[in-house]
Amino acid sequence: MRLAGKKAFVTGGRQGIGRGIVDAFLNEGATVTTCGRGARPKGLPPEVTWLALDVSDPSAVNAVATPTDILVNNAGVQVEKTVADSTDADWDQVMGTNARGVFNCCRAFIPVMPKGGSIINIGSISGNVADPSMALYNASKAFVHGLTRSIAVDHGPDIRCNAICPGWIETGMLDAGFELAKDPKKAKQDALVRHPVRRFGKPADIAAMAVWLASEEAGFATGQLFTVDGGMTAASPLNPGLF
Amino acid sequence: MKLEGKIALVTGARGGIGRAIVARFVKEGATVYAADLTPEGSLDAHVDDGVFVKLDVTQEADAIAAMDQVREAHGKLDILVNAAGIEIEKTVEDTTLEEWNQSFAVNSTGTFLTSKYALPLMREAAKSGSSASLINFGSYDGFIADPGLAAYCATKGAVHALTRAMACDHGPEGIRVNAICPGYIDTPMLQSFFNGDGSGGGGGSIETLQKAVRDVHPMRTYGTPEDIANLVNWLASDEARYASGQLWVLDGGLSAQVQQMKL
Numbered sequence: 001m002r003l004a005g006k007k008a009f010v011t012g013g014r015q016g017i018g019r020g021i022v023d024a025f026l027n028e029g030a031t032v033t034t035c036g037r038g039a040r041p042k043g044l045p046p047e048v049t050w051l052a053l054d055v056s057d058p059s060a061v062n063a064v065a066t067p068t069d070i071l072v073n074n075a076g077v078q079v080e081k082t083v084a085d086s087t088d089a090d091w092d093q094v095m096g097t098n099a100r101g102v103f104n105c106c107r108a109f110i111p112v113m114p115k116g117g118s119i120i121n122i123g124s125i126s127g128n129v130a131d132p133s134m135a136l137y138n139a140s141k142a143f144v145h146g147l148t149r150s151i152a153v154d155h156g157p158d159i160r161c162n163a164i165c166p167g168w169i170e171t172g173m174l175d176a177g178f179e180l181a182k183d184p185k186k187a188k189q190d191a192l193v194r195h196p197v198r199r200f201g202k203p204a205d206i207a208a209m210a211v212w213l214a215s216e217e218a219g220f221a222t223g224q225l226f227t228v229d230g231g232m233t234a235a236s237p238l239n240p241g242l243f
Numbered sequence: 244m245k246l247e248g249k250i251a252l253v254t255g256a257r258g259g260i261g262r263a264i265v266a267r268f269v270k271e272g273a274t275v276y277a278a279d280l281t282p283e284g285s286l287d288a289h290v291d292d293g294v295f296v297k298l299d300v301t302q303e304a305d306a307i308a309a310m311d312q313v314r315e316a317h318g319k320l321d322i323l324v325n326a327a328g329i330e331i332e333k334t335v336e337d338t339t340l341e342e343w344n345q346s347f348a349v350n351s352t353g354t355f356l357t358s359k360y361a362l363p364l365m366r367e368a369a370k371s372g373s374s375a376s377l378i379n380f381g382s383y384d385g386f387i388a389d390p391g392l393a394a395y396c397a398t399k400g401a402v403h404a405l406t407r408a409m410a411c412d413h414g415p416e417g418i419r420v421n422a423i424c425p426g427y428i429d430t431p432m433l434q435s436f437f438n439g440d441g442s443g444g445g446g447g448s449i450e451t452l453q454k455a456v457r458d459v460h461p462m463r464t465y466g467t468p469e470d471i472a473n474l475v476n477w478l479a480s481d482e483a484r485y486a487s488g489q490l491w492v493l494d495g496g497l498s499a500q501v502q503q504m505k506l
Contacts (some may be wrong), residue, residue, distance in 0.1 A: 003348050013360070062460055068326055090344075148499075149496075149499040149500070150459050152496045152499050153461045153496060153499060153500050156460075156461035156462045156463065156495075156496055157461070157462050157463045159466070160462075194306050195414075196410050196411050196414025196415065196487055196488055197374075197414050197419070197484075197485060197487055198414065199485075201485050202485070204343040205484070205486075206483035208482040208483070209486075212482075217477075218473065219470065220462065220464075220466040220467075220470035220493060220494075220495050221470075221474070221493055222462055222495060222496040222499070223461055223496030223497075223498075223499025223500070224460060224492050224493075224494075224496070224499060226489075226491065228486055228489075229485075229488075229489075230414075230485050230487060230488075231410045231411065231414050231419075231487035231488030231489075232488075233488070234406075234407040234410050234411065234487070234488025234489065235407070235410075235411050
């Protein structure tokens with residue numbers, strides 16, 4: 001029970017990675033609150049507090065900020081477009097949730113966070129190397145990476161702040177991506193071969209890193225981007241074996 | 244007890260960071276082979292519970308003999324930690340060829356040789372279904388340079404690239420390969436740097452230098468060997484089963500900042 005007695009706030013805990021982190025934190029003894037747009041999802045464990053909250057709304061976020069040991073900024077959306085195709089509404093949606101949402105939550109929670117608090121932002125490998133036709137998403141994650149370092153520098157030693165950069169994780173988002181391919185089955189096989197561990201990630205893989213970063217064991221870890229992607233970005237994207 | 248039933252070998256096991264890793268692995272239930280030049284620790288004479296193996300990482304015959312010993316006793320190796328390392332505190336111009344070669348022999352070739360003879364045993368371990376974990380020691384100096392540590396920076400850059408290469412080559416065999424890149428950690432190596440053996444001294448008192456170094460860190464301190472052992476333990480455990488091919492910087496936020504200009 002590495003998080004016994006800790007209070008955690010996880011944004012976007014309805015499904016996918018967020019839900020994986022909620023479950024892992026509960027398992028380690030934390031008291032967990034999560035949030036999302038709309039009603040409480042079915043199947044969320046009863047001990048978890050659910051708040052209907054849009055993180056892109058600053059006054060709504062300010063209204064729910066209470067002293068919290070662990071803040072996980074996980075809520076995120078993606079729009080699959082290039083810069084040329086992106087509309088103003090796309091900008092507002094992606095940057096509103098992925099960039100402004102993280103900022104809103106950090107600004108609201110930092111002043112009330114107890115000494116020793118840990119902020120964990122969900123960045124992305126796409127914030128370091130670009131995914132095609134994901135322009136605003138890639139940029140929003142690079143924003144998260146930069147903000148992570150800034151918070152670590154400005155608010156150490158009281159607060160640690162790190163980001164986890166997941167690779168391809170088996171969520172609804174990943175399957176939707178493959179469905180767009182000309183040959184979804186072949187696309188999936190190609191993607192698998194590009195992973196040295198020969199599988200995609202699971203929400204629990206990211207949650208394991210989040211638990212460590214939230215725990216006292218990570219007391220010297222701050223200002224960093226921790227990539228958990230099955231080795232994908234360690235390999236050059238130009239893989240002669242695939243030609 | 245995250246490492247129950249696991250067989251581990253740690254090189255540089257009597258150094259500052261190596262000792263902490265051996266102690267942690269023992270605590271987590273692993274069978275630990277503590278490999279180094281001598282059984283005496285560099286911090287004190289206390290001998291922990293690891294099984295001592297005499298290993299000069301620059302000698303191929305030593306690497307073969309150490310792995311033979313593990314093979315005879317267990318037939319497999321779940322965890323290899325390449326923690327042996329040396330640091331020559333000089334610029335390129337001042338570094339002799341002998342010092343350059345010795346730096347690479349220990350830090351880079353040593354990592355290569357120990358890994359080379361450990362991999363067949365790690366493949367055996369991976370057949371159990373849970374992946375084997377190989378952990379190298381890079382450094383934040385492999386990304387951004389500390390002054391007067393030229394050969395050291397270069398050897399660590401080599402370790403970083405070797406880590407990615409091994410992750411690609413041996414991932415499909417169930418072997419995860421990662422490197423930990425420490426920043427300033429309170430070890431005999433750091434104390435020697437403070438003592439002014441090379442560029443670290445700078446003429447001022449050790450206390451002034453230590454405070455200056457602390458103040459540059461966002462966490463306002465440098466790390467302990469136990470901080471490093473915490474991450475080694477996670478990477479060695481099955482919880483890290485999807486972590487491979489990465490360079491894990493652990494430096495109290497030091498390298499997250501741009502240069503702190505003194506204007």
